[in-house]
Amino acid sequence: MNRGKRTEISTLGEFGLIEHLTSDLTPVNPETVTGAGDDAAILHFDNEEEVLISTDIFMEGVHFDLTYFPLKHLGYKVTMANLSDIYAMNGTPKQITVSLALSKKFCIEDIEQLYAGIKLACSEHNTDIVGGDTTSSLTGLAISITAIGTSPRGRAVKRSGAKETDLICVSGDLGAAYMGLQLLEREKVATADKEDIQPDFAGKEYLLERQLKPEARKDIIEQLRKEGITPTAMMDISDGLSSELMHICKQSKVGCRIYEERIPIDYQTAIMAEELNLNVVTCALNGGEDYELLFTVPIADHEKITAMKGVHIIGHIVGDSMGCAMITRDGAEMELRAQGWNALKE
């Protein structure tokens, strides 16, 4: 929250605020005919393209805590989360719409920060902001983003196409965003009611970055295209590897085997888990918000995938009747469970 100049939103009103935030937007995609400022945005897509639509809603107190989450980072992150869904379909994001509901505690400077993050994420991914809604809220902040993307006709990758013997791959490493969250939560408690205490995050910068500034894996999609690899199934990891893998298996009507030793984990994640007395593999399996890509490819692509930077083969697809399991380091079979971050379970 802003601690400097504070201009009340009521001085601009709803339409004034929208105009203030969107007047400098210049569409970069030819698919954007007209952007914000009318009842609807007008887009045009080529007949050879399919259109991908994804939407998410983020609520203060549930998805983010503004006591330690800077608004600019928040704008960046919620946008990335949505762009990530478009990449997870093997698509290219083109536009987003942004709906905000704001309580009176927010001033114009706050919303400028939030928008600065949204705009930065969009600019890094050549995505146009083409509209939205801004209104008031009785309590806290709600953000809903809809992302629109394209994929050549028939080339979008669903969750349902994984086949027996396919290799299971993940990009990057897992569990770090969750560890970043634990770190921020710990410091929040430790510094509560203490002014001017700066938490010391030395040696843990990566964890913070993964939590506060996740990146949608456009680079992986580009690499896959370059190598001529089309995944048979794909998802992004927002709720945790275990949960997402079980979605793919359920929708593809298959089972899976993954190997504990192959799950990619950064050393900062491991050290932090040690500090907190947590099992690091459990964190990698069930911690959410990594926004890495989880996908399956035919076994014939083994060589190409092995040569790809930043992609790890963690297991393979098996028959439906064999269920979903992880082979632990000592050779035992452990059934996977979707313990991921499930917002509506208690």
Next chain:
Amino acid sequence: MNRGKRTEISTLGEFGLIEHLTSDLTPVNPETVTGAGDDAAILHFDNEEEVLISTDIFMEGVHFDLTYFPLKHLGYKVTMANLSDIYAMNGTPKQITVSLALSKKFCIEDIEQLYAGIKLACSEHNTDIVGGDTTSSLTGLAISITAIGTSPRGRAVKRSGAKETDLICVSGDLGAAYMGLQLLEREKVATADKEDIQPDFAGKEYLLERQLKPEARKDIIEQLRKEGITPTAMMDISDGLSSELMHICKQSKVGCRIYEERIPIDYQTAIMAEELNLNVVTCALNGGEDYELLFTVPIADHEKITAMKGVHIIGHIVGDSMGCAMITRDGAEMELRAQGWNALKE
């Protein structure tokens, strides 16, 4: 809120709830390739069509009061509000996505009611529900809907095309939804703490219907097409006639003259205004949520428009320098002001 059977949402969890709500959805539009159940929906649009995207967010306590607003009606209304934006572009709605954030006070039966209203509105307008997000909220209910529609290439109607001498038209009548809201608010106060008192709404059914079950004006768009009329500018009236007319004038760089005596008002609206000691014309100018269409047509279409059922010519477009004004019944000129329902002004 449900007072019968109550099943906690936690018994299903996020994914279980989404599956429960969307498993019976069967797309009706050829533009819907695959609907809910993946990272993104896959759509396909013909090269000759433009795609329209509109999004809105509705917050409990700001946009609706569940003490008198039944959840099924709420689902219907928020969907209609979004479909109305697509019609207001001269488009045809094809899909929506639905994002919900729910506090613990809601049970599965509540959300079934909400979804029943959303599905009913979609089915009346041949619109597919193609995805969304369902999550938790610390306080109350937030609903964000994104509507996707199409319009033949180059035929979408913006707010910016009104020209001098164009006729200003509105569909239906105005102010009734606002009066319905006043009525419900009055009864809420009158029946507070009194059990088993049934409010008497006899003679005011129309006002309630306009507030609780508004209809997007698909029929008007169809009539205009049939008559070969393409409006030069169009909006739907969600914030009030005055406010919307000023948007059209500002974006078209023109002024306007409307006539008090021509503003369409239902007799129930007039009687209720009398009862509440309100100026009925002020209510018609500034009351929101009517979801009628406001549009301008070339003067050459005068005869055709006059013959159209349910459309009223209320004035005409003038030069920018003449400003926006209403000619009152006694011939005075009253400057229009956007006092509409502005969610972020105090």
